[in-house]
Amino acid sequence: xxxxxxxxxxxxxxxxxxxxxxxxxxxxxxxxxxxxxxxxxxxxxxxxxxxxxxxxxxxxxxxxxxxxxxxxxxxxxxxxxxxxxxxxxxxxxxxxxxxxxxxxxxxxxxxxxxxxxxxxxxxxxxxxxxxxxxxxxxxxxxxxxxxxxxxxxxxxxxxxxxxxxxxxxxxxxxxxxxxxxxxxxxxxxxxxxxxxxxxxxxxxxxxxxxxxxxxxxxxxxxxxxxxxxxxxxxxxxxxxxxxxxxxxxxxxxxxxxxxxxxxxxxxxxxxxxxxxxxxxxxxxxxxxxxx
Numbered sequence: 531x532x533x534x535x536x537x538x539x540x541x542x543x544x545x546x547x548x549x550x551x552x553x554x555x556x557x558x559x560x561x562x563x564x565x566x567x568x569x570x571x572x573x574x575x576x577x578x579x580x581x582x583x584x585x586x587x588x589x590x591x592x593x594x595x596x597x598x599x600x601x602x603x604x605x606x607x608x609x610x611x612x613x614x615x616x617x618x619x620x621x622x623x624x625x626x627x628x629x630x631x632x633x634x635x636x637x638x639x640x641x642x643x644x645x646x647x648x649x650x651x652x653x654x655x656x657x658x659x660x661x662x663x664x665x666x667x668x669x670x671x672x673x674x675x676x677x678x679x680x681x682x683x684x685x686x687x688x689x690x691x692x693x694x695x696x697x698x699x700x701x702x703x704x705x706x707x708x709x710x711x712x713x714x715x716x717x718x719x720x721x722x723x724x725x726x727x728x729x730x731x732x733x734x735x736x737x738x739x740x741x742x743x744x745x746x747x748x749x750x751x752x753x754x755x756x757x758x759x760x761x762x763x764x765x766x767x768x769x770x771x772x773x774x775x776x777x778x779x780x781x782x783x784x785x786x787x788x789x790x791x792x793x794x795x796x797x798x799x800x801x802x803x804x805x806x807x808x809x810x811x812x813x814x815x816x817x818x819x820x821x
Contacts, residue, residue: 596630639785726779755783
């Protein structure tokens with residue numbers, strides 16, 4: 531019974547996030563498009579020290595390394611380098627930092643920062659006053675202090691820092707965002723279950739498909755731990771590239787297990803209660819696109 535309910539919940543949960551994530555992503559895309567181009571140029575340069583090597587991650591090895599104080603990939607050590615914007619951080623260090631976050635005590639794959647929705651209305655505007663920009667910066671930074679891997683807030687922060695002409699600070703955050711996205715790209719191709727991209731947060735699935743010039747139209751869960759997003763080409767993306775993919779696969783086995791460990795009450799919910807409560811969650815006003 532628990533296994534059946536778990537599968538049901540996992541199929542429903544991405545759809546709740548699909549509604550929330552379809553909020554306007556214009557600021558997010560304005561930031562990601564140039565980053566994508568820069569990253570692809572580096573990938574084409576064989577001599578580049580930062581070239582992304584695609585390799586399925588050994589999560590057990592990453593867990594051990596990021597929890598071992600003697601390891602060069604010990605998570606607090608990587609986090610310290612990340613926070614001071616140490617440009618000597620290698621792609622492998624970013625990969626361990628990103629994936630290793632799943633094994634830290636404060637990790638919760640579905641926790642939403644109380645600050646993340648404070649400026650939704652402001653971010654939807656094409657231009658902002660100085661006061662509005664400062665407000666967006668304030669809450670984006672508070673969100674990132676609460677969750678250092680919130681790629682969406684990171685992209686919003688970059689956008690408004692540029693608008694405010696704080697170019698050096700924007701470059702620092704661009705560097706972080708580009709390498710975190712590179713960490714996801716390094717885990718697979720997204721073409722099938724075996725080569726699924728590994729993500730720390732389900733929201734990162736939508737960030738990746740937007741980066742590739744698509745928009746998600748549906749989501750389904752595949753046992754034991756894969757999300758599949760059906761996609762279509764984003765009409766607002768004018769980049770000239772092949773957009774023939776029908777969908778992408780994401781490995782969420784660890785986020786799923788961590789969610790169940792930290793929310794054991796979800797496994798004890800009766801089937802009839804699950805049926806009654808999930809539609810209410812989907813109709814919650816917080817999940818509806820901003821006007």
